[in-house]
Amino acid sequence: MLPALIPVIPFLSAFILMLGWKQLSRAAVAVIGCGSIALSAAVAIGIAAQFAANGEQAIQQHVWTWLQAGGFRAGVDFRMDALSVVFVLVITIVGFLIHVYAAGYMHDEPDYSRFFACMNLFVGAMLVLVMADNLLLLYFGWEGVGLCSYLLIGFWYKDPANGYAARKAFIVTRVGDTAMGIALFMLFQYTGTLHIQNILESATQLWSKGDPTITLIALLLLGGAVGKSAQLPLQTWLPDAMAGPTPVSALIHAATMVTAGVYLIARTHTLFELAPAAQTTTAVIGAITLVLAGFSALVQTDIKRVLAYSTVSQIGYMFLALGCGAWSAAVFHFVTHAFFKALLFMGAGAIIVALHHEQDMFKMGGLKKQLRAVYWVFLIGSASLAAIPFVTAGFYSKDQIIWLSWSAAGGHVGFWLAALLGALLTGMYTFRMFFLVFYGDIKTKVHHRPGNSMMIPLYILAVLSTVAGFIELPHTLGHVTLFSNWLLPVLPAVTVLQESAILEWTSQGLSALLALSGIGLAYAWVVIHPKGMVDFLEMPAILWFRGFWARGWDFDKLYDVLLVRPYVYLSRINKRDLVDKLYTGLAQLMQWCHHMLARTQSGLLRWYILGVVLGAVAILSVLIWRIYI
Amino acid sequence: MNVHPTTAGMLLAGVLFVLGLISILVRRDIIFMLLSVEIMLNAAGLAFVVASSHWGTADGQVMFMFILAMAAAEVSVGLALILQLYHQLKTLDSDEASKMNG
Amino acid sequence: MDPAFYIAAAIAILSTLMVITRYNIMHALLYLVVSLLAVAVVLYMYGAPFMAALEVIVYAGAIMVLLIFFVMMLNLGKESAERERGWLKPRIWIFPSLLCIILLGELVFLVLQNRQPVSDVIIVNPKDVGMALFGPYIIAVELTGILLMAGIVGAYHLGRQKQKTLHRFLENTEV
Structure with missing residues (x-):
């Protein structure tokens, strides 16, 4: 089977949906939109099986030569190796589930066809991104997902605020993309090619460890990754991106696109290994982001913004893992995160629809009885996000990161502490949201129960959020390494400095304890003592912090003062x-x-x-x- | 006075030509302008014939004949144009026909 | 040169001067005929009797008569002459005349540069002219024929009065 089919099918279907929006009935649109992704997923599974049967021999396909000028040659070449296969499977399977869900969620939307066209286009672009064999094609997919993100955030373009959010996402990620573009130019200048495998091979010969050039290149690549993955300096766009429809948030801003940065760094890990400074920067960014976003998530009132900040925070974990050299741990967390975050977003979407597009958590409550099915799947997703020990996928992936952030070669006790604090925060904000929504008094009546097309994907994802964790178990608990073995041909195994079972137990115990105590705190505050919580939160100092965190640590204001206003001022001077x-x-x-x-x-x-x-x-x-x- | 005949003829042709030129510049009446063109053409023809007699070849006189034929055609077309102009503008003032300005 | 040349030249210049200073177009045309006749004499003296004859017949005879008939047809009378008088003010003619005098000065200067010894006028036979016309210049002659043809067609086309109506029922519609 041909790898090229995987991205081509969604592109084709997007094309059909774009042209045929007038002729196609809604049912036809749903069938084409979901069917193309299903087909793509089937092809992906077939290729993955073939790939596994061949002993993980990378499958390559040259479609056509895109550009040829002098010594420069860039083709539309696809390459499937272990890393790509993981991403492709997650994108197509989670993407398919989200499409099915969206068919129900967007049922009353007049622009049904446009929505599915954009979604399919997005999936196609994302698949190009992860399957590209050269950096130029990767960049094409990279910009393609950026464009689709813009189109889908601003999907309800009649509201100017949505257009503003879309432009913000586009422009902020463009900052990172420019850095990445410069990195590509530099890579071409030094290696004479943009072919990823050639670059990775020649890099070790060209540069010694810590060479300033490779450090600069790695930092620029990191800039691109940071922009797309909404990490620290460029994280401001993601919470605003929640202006898009909920399936979009689930697909783009939780499960797939935002992890493109993780993919990029994992794909070019050789360069990062040559540049320890850049790698440490990655870890520091991840650590700071996960804590900051955790605090922000703690004080949000909009359910989708809580999930948005938690996404930023969880990708912070992935960056931390990447920075510590725990490549496969980062990718593992990506996989589990894709499952449970998609589950949470779609569950939140189901709640929002049920409450007649109410997104404020303080106006929800007592939904446990009314939306029992959603309650259970949301519980599973929340548990996975909060990393409740032993039974959730999130526990295994996150604890691996927490432990490796200390013990791995690039690790540091500071990272470990930040990761532990993040675990506490995650438990708190996740279950604060959970308890606010499902417990307490009924504040808004349920007027519409989610249908089967919305619920079935949730069930599947709930199963996946639990089962996916068992393919990689830590040393202390069974020691299953299916996932890291799978990635071993692409991503080197992590170097663990402290092979101490006791320390690992301690770390796991601590993180589990912190997650549980976070949940306990949330329960105490939200369910047992709502009055006390209100009194505590109304204290002036706390109030200030709440506002500060809710505004995302005022990064918007900072950028407004630092960048936007001077720019507007200059442009006003330069008006003529x-x-x-x-x-x-x-x-x-x-x-x-x-x-x-x-x-x-x-x-x-x-x-x-x-x-x-x-x-x-x-x-x-x-x-x-x-x-x- | 022993002036070279060619010189004398050329001088005469020059004087006549310049007189025609002055007239075309000074006059506003379009018929007078056509008349001035005739004077200038005639002067040019004279110059050709003088040159012909200077070199002793027939070419100058051939040119004179062509000028003659051209003048005839020009006058007929020119008069027709003037007629049209007169019908359109009800005047012979060439300055009236200045619609094609920039 | 012959005194006859000087007389003829003087008549030509004087009558041309009269042409360009007349207010009445008919007078100007008649003076132009005189001027052309004087030039014909000059042509004769330059050994081109056939050209002189053509000058009289075609120029003075045909072209000038055409112009005169045309002027008579337009019936330009006294008011035209009055208008001409109004237009010909020194303010208007002084600059162009000075410019043309400069041009004349330059022409005279160039003509007087001729340093060749004085020789007599060489007479070119009409036969030679004919041989030249229908020998090397045959194409030009044919082109001249076409030019005259075009002149006739053009004059006919341009001179035609605009037909106002196609039919008595359509009298009020402009075509």
């Missing part, structure tokens, strides 16, 4: 285009000359004859002057 003055001046001079010349064209015949006579006199004068004088 100072640099252009020279050229407009030239144009005006030409125009003036033109008007002067045009005035000589008076339409008077005698005037023209006079011109002829003057010319004759002048020519004869010159002639006489030259010859006789």
Whole structure:
């Protein structure tokens, strides 16, 4: 089977949906939109099986040569190795479930076809991104998902706020993309190719460890990853991206696109290994982001924004793992996170629809009885996010990261502490949300129960959120390494400095304890003592912190002061285009000359004859002057 | 007075030509302008014939004949144009026909 | 040169001067005929009798008569002459005249540069002209024929009065 089919099918279907939005019935749109992803997923599973049967031999396909200029050659080449297979499977399977869910969720949407066209386009672009064999094609997919993200955040474009959020996401991620673009140019300059495998091979020969050039390149690549994955300096766009429909949030802003940065770093891990400074920066960014976003998630009132901040926080964990050199742990967390975050988002979407598009958690409550099915799947998702020990996938993936953030070669006790704090925060904000929504008094009536097309994907994801954890178990608990073995041909095993079972037990115990105590705190505050919580939260100092965190640590304001306002100020100065003055001046001079010349064209015949006579006199004068004088 | 005949003829042609030129520049009446063109053409023809007699070849006179034929055609077309102009503008003032200005 | 040349030249220049200073177009045309006749004499003296004859017949005879008939047809009378008087003010003619005098000065200067010894006028036979016309210049002659043809067609086309109506029922519609 051909790998190229996997991204081509969604592209084709997006094309059909774009052109046929008038002719196709809603049912046809849903069938085409979901069917294409299903087909793509089937192909992906087939190729994965073939790949596994062949002993993880990378499958390559050259479709056509895209660009060829001098020594530069970039083809539309696809390459499936272990890392790509993992991403492709997650994207297509989770993507398919979300599409099915969206078919029910968006049922009353007039622009049904446009929605599915964009979603399919997104899946196609994302698949190109993870399957690309060269960085240029990867960049194409990278920009493609950025575009789709813009289109889908601003899907309800009639509300200006949504358009603003879409533009913000586009522009902020563009900052990172520019950095990544520069990195690509530099890589081409030094290695003469953009072919990923060639770069990875020649990098070790070109640069020694810690070389400033490779550090710069790795930092620029990190810049791109940070932009797309909403990490620390560029995280501000993701909470606002919740303006899009909920399935979009589930697909793009939780499960797949935002992890493109993780994929990029994992894909170019050789470069990061050559640049320890960049790798440490990655870990530091991840650690800081996961804590900051955790605090922000703690004080949100909008259910989707809680999940958005938790996404930022969880990707922070992945970056931390990448920075510590625990490559496969990061990818493992990506997989489990994709399952439970998609589950949580879609569960939240089901609640939102049930409550007539109410997103404020403080207006929800007591939904346990009314939405029993959603309650259970949401519980499973929340448990996985909060990493409740032993039974959830999130526990295994996150604890691996927490332990490795200390014990791995790039680890540090500071990272470990940050990760533990993050675990506590995760437990708190997740179950604060959970208890607010499902316990307490009924504040809003349920008016619409989610249908089967919405619930079945939730059940499947709930199962996956639990089962997926058991493919990789820590040393202390069974020691299953299916997942890291699978990735071993691509991503090297993590170097663990402290092989101590006791310490590992301690770490796991601590993180489990912290997660549980976070849940306990949330329960105490929200369910047992709602009054006490209100009193505590109304204290002025706390109130200030609440506002500060709720605004995402005021990064928006900071950027507004640092970047937006100076830019607007400069552009206001430059309103009349100072640099252009020279050229407009030239144009005006030409125009003036033109008007002067045009005035000589008076339409008077005698005037023209006079011109002829003057010319004759002048020519004869010159002639006489030259010859006789 | 022993002036070279070619010189004398050329001078005459030059004087006539310039007189025609002055007239075409000064006059506004379009028939007068046509008349001035005739004077200038005639002067040019004279110059050709003088040159022909200077070199002793027939070419100058051939040119004179062509000028003659051209003048005839020009006058007929020119008069037709003037007629149209007169019908359109009800005047012979060439400055009136200045709609094609820039 | 012959005194006859000087007389003829003087007549030509004087009558041309009269042409360009007349207010009445008919007078100007008649002076132009005189001027052309004087030029014909000059042509004769330059050994081109056939050209002189053509000058009289075609220029003075045909073209000028055409112009005169045309002027008569337009019936330009006194008011035209009055208008011409109003237009010909020194303010208007002084600059173009000065410019043309400069041009004349330059032409005279160039003509007087001729340093060849004085020789007599060489007479070119009409036969030679004919041989030249129908020998090397045959194409030009044919083109001249086409030019005259075009002149006739053009004059006919342009001179035609605009037909106002196609039919008595359509009298009020402009075509």
